[in-house]
Amino acid sequence: MSTLIGLPKNGYRVVPGPEAYLSPSAAIMGVVLPEEGQGLIEGEIVPQEVAMEEIANRLLSARNPMLFPGPLVLWAWSDKAVAKAKALQDMVAEVPGMRIIPMPDYRPKYPMINPEVEINPNHPNLTIWHNNIDVCMFVGVHCHFANLALKIVRAGTDCYTIALCGERGHEDAMITLRDVHAEEVRKITETIKRVKMGRVSCQKEE
Amino acid sequence: MEALKISPGFEKVMPQEYLELVEDGPYGRGLGVKDLGTFKELIEVHPLCAGCALGLSIRLILASLPNPENTVIVGTTGCNAILMPQVAIHNIHCLFGNQSAVATGLKRALRLRYPNTHKDVVVMAGDGGVVDIGLAPTMHSWFRREQFTTIMLDNEGYSNTGGQESGMTRQGVVVNMAPLGKKFPKVPLHEVAKVAGCAYVATATPARARRLGQMVRRAILVAREIGPAYVQIFCPCSTNYKFPPAESLKRAKETEITEYMVPEAKEWIERIEKGPKAEEVSNEA
Ligand SMILES: Cc1ncc(C[n+]2csc(CCOP(=O)(O)OP(=O)(O)O)c2C)c(N)n1
Numbered sequence: 001m002s003t004l005i006g007l008p009k010n011g012y013r014v015v016p017g018p019e020a021y022l023s024p025s026a027a028i029m030g031v032v033l034p035e036e037g038q039g040l041i042e043g044e045i046v047p048q049e050v051a052m053e054e055i056a057n058r059l060l061s062a063r064n065p066m067l068f069p070g071p072l073v074l075w076a077w078s079d080k081a082v083a084k085a086k087a088l089q090d091m092v093a094e095v096p097g098m099r100i101i102p103m104p105d106y107r108p109k110y111p112m113i114n115p116e117v118e119i120n121p122n123h124p125n126l127t128i129w130h131n132n133i134d135v136c137m138f139v140g141v142h143c144h145f146a147n148l149a150l151k152i153v154r155a156g157t158d159c160y161t162i163a164l165c166g167e168r169g170h171e172d173a174m175i176t177l178r179d180v181h182a183e184e185v186r187k188i189t190e191t192i193k194r195v196k197m198g199r200v201s202c203q204k205e206e
Numbered sequence: 207m208e209a210l211k212i213s214p215g216f217e218k219v220m221p222q223e224y225l226e227l228v229e230d231g232p233y234g235r236g237l238g239v240k241d242l243g244t245f246k247e248l249i250e251v252h253p254l255c256a257g258c259a260l261g262l263s264i265r266l267i268l269a270s271l272p273n274p275e276n277t278v279i280v281g282t283t284g285c286n287a288i289l290m291p292q293v294a295i296h297n298i299h300c301l302f303g304n305q306s307a308v309a310t311g312l313k314r315a316l317r318l319r320y321p322n323t324h325k326d327v328v329v330m331a332g333d334g335g336v337v338d339i340g341l342a343p344t345m346h347s348w349f350r351r352e353q354f355t356t357i358m359l360d361n362e363g364y365s366n367t368g369g370q371e372s373g374m375t376r377q378g379v380v381v382n383m384a385p386l387g388k389k390f391p392k393v394p395l396h397e398v399a400k401v402a403g404c405a406y407v408a409t410a411t412p413a414r415a416r417r418l419g420q421m422v423r424r425a426i427l428v429a430r431e432i433g434p435a436y437v438q439i440f441c442p443c444s445t446n447y448k449f450p451p452a453e454s455l456k457r458a459k460e461t462e463i464t465e466y467m468v469p470e471a472k473e474w475i476e477r478i479e480k481g482p483k484a485e486e487v488s489n490e491a
């Protein structure tokens with residue numbers, strides 16, 4: 001197992017855009033996927049817990065946080081999918097103002113989808129723009145479509161992207177975690193609750 | 207349908223179209239052409255030309271799939287490829303002409319992965335894709351007796367690229383980009399299919415909608431149990447053949463409807479169609 005911790009040698013960071021009409025893929029810029037127990041923050045390999053903490057902070061600081069669930073969790077195709085869907089909805093309930101816009105499949109729609117009510121990998125930027133989303137979380141989107149959507153979002157918007165992946169992670173997101181199933185989602189929810197409590201007690205002290 | 211349930215709680219964020227597909231779609235219901243207008247179709251609107259007979263044929267084909275939830279359509283470049291990605295069914299777009307090679311691998315893999323369920327693989331492509339550039343993979347899939355259905359959407363030319371001749375263009379016809387006129391006759395691919403190993407071969411037209419639906423259905427059921435199936439559908443193209451779109455169906459009638467089955471296929475079809483619920487064919491392997 002790699003013990004690599006840190007940014008790519010060239011210092012490239014996966015940060016909110018707009019980066020370029022065709023932003024380079026993070027992999028081409030040297031970002032590598034995390035190993036077990038690790039995550040990525042802006043291309044830098046960090047321990048999983050650190051990434052969870054940052055996810056909690058980002059979601060709780062957002063003006064308009066949004067969950068983008070993909071087909072792997074929207075459809076009840078297995079008990080695991082249903083459990084993960086439930087855990088995600090519990091997580092959303094813990095983040096003030098967080099809403100959900102689904103990506104039920106990957107079809108380009110004719111004459112055009114309504115980007116306000118659904119997100120599509122072919123034009124995710126429209127959903128971000130029209131709904132004015134500053135932090136979003138992708139989950140349950142098949143790898144190649146997630147990579148495509150994340151790159152388009154980074155290319156054309158200033159939205160902060162988080163990708164919870166059931167496989168190896170998504171280097172094109174600003175924060176990513178790998179091996180995320182229902183249990184890991186519940187861990188994120190616990191982290192959100194803890195960070196929220198910390199913020200409340202800080203306010204009290206002030 | 208087990209596979210088409212929404213995860214509890216997410217129903218409230220699903221767009222209306224998906225709620226309708228789950229509640230009123232054709233999945234697992236054994237519907238057919240006769241039921242059109244009574245259920246939520248797999249495609250509703252499309253960007254093909256007004257009066258396109260190919261678009262109508264695809265609508266009829268989609269309504270005729272015995273088990274749409276367990277069907278994968280394999281297509282290739284051409285007018286149909288503009289419509290197909292929008293259909294609420296699994297479909298794969300291949301390199302031009304490669305569709306039967308991709309379908310071969312897909313069908314074999316699905317059989318290994320899902321040994322207890324019939325996963326129907328249906329190749330659907332234009333005449334250029336099937337009879338010209340894709341002829342070798344098409345024929346070899348028949349020689350090898352690969353168990354999937356090939357449907358040719360025969361508009362007698364290359365329409366998507368502005369009107370070049372294909373093997374299916376009739377002799378003497380002048381299309382936009384072939385001013386000298388076709389020098390040799392239309393390729394009799396349905397005849398070739400019979401000697402190449404197809405267990406079911408039909409020529410159809412969208413002008414006879416129910417018959418087309420019956421043929422597509424029979425082809426897919428034969429491909430499941432007996433061997434390769436081929437359906438050739440005549441789809442006149444008003445844009446490249448320069449006739450008023452309203453004439454498409456009249457023109458579509460100008461073809462011969464034929465049906466051929468090897469004896470085992472005939473026996474199998476008779477057995478299914480004599481059953482108590484001919485429309486509801488189980489897809490358990
Ligand atoms: C390998 C390759 N060669 C050529 C083309 C260009 N091309 C796109 S559509 C098309 C014609 C398709 O004709 P047909 O299969 O008859 O379908 P139709 O458009 O008539 O429905 C061609 C040649 C391509 N996309 N790929």
Ligand code: SF4
Pocket residue numbers: 254255256257258259260261285361365366442443444445446
């Ligand atoms: S060019 Fe012809 S085949 Fe293509 S969409 Fe138009 S009418 Fe249909």
